[in-house]
Amino acid sequence: MNRERIAAVVEPLLAEYALELDDLEIVPAGKRSVLRITVDGDGPHGHGPLLDDIAQATRGLSEALDDSGVAGERAYTLEVSSRGTSRPLTRPAHWRRNRGRLVEVDGQRPGSEDVAKVTGRISETDETGVVLNVDGEQQRWEFEQISKAVVQVELNRPVEEE
Incomplete structure (x- = not known):
């Protein structure tokens, strides 16, 4: 898996949901990988991403990643979440x-x-x-x-x- 190639697919799709890519992490997990995508943004309602927004974006991301092949041949688990309150403010x-x-x-x-x-x-x-x-x-x-x-x-x- 290549972080830059994945980000190139993920970022435009998230923009359709008024979200932005905050972090992308690829973690080996045995025979699989875990692809962790952290999103942020104002969301379509202007108040940050809601669970429904993230769920909808996750479905779109899953389909786009599978269709594009940027995740490679290795099996992976996709995890999408918001920043949460424990992550440092960096931007x-x-x-x-x-x-x-x-x-x-x-x-x-x-x-x-x-x-x-x-x-x-x-x-x-x-x-x-x-x-x-x-x-x-x-x-x-x-x-x-x-x-x-x-x-x-x-x-x-x-x-x-x-």
Whole structure:
């Protein structure tokens, strides 16, 4: 299996479902391989991929991969999932899609050489950085300062005002 050839088939098909390829992993598993495709995007409803969107895309991906032959002759298992909350935020689009959510950030504190771990709510984001509300203080973090950032699960998340 060739990652680039598979991605060339997968990416345009996912775009039809308003999804994008976030990660593609090929894992040997005995006589088979596991092809793990992680998707992200705004989804057809503009609120991120729903289970039904992923199921529909999975059927299309399975057919396209089989028809194209890019997966090779070896048997494989196709797994398609969304990013989930445990995956780090690594691209500006990840930050944009999680606006209003609580994140834990590891990185170099703005305006300082100190390394810090902070938890704050994403209030604004653009292509170069993010503004976090940390204990009522707005802090601008450039993406290059951030070594790791993960969304925190909140059971009683405050409702965002529109």
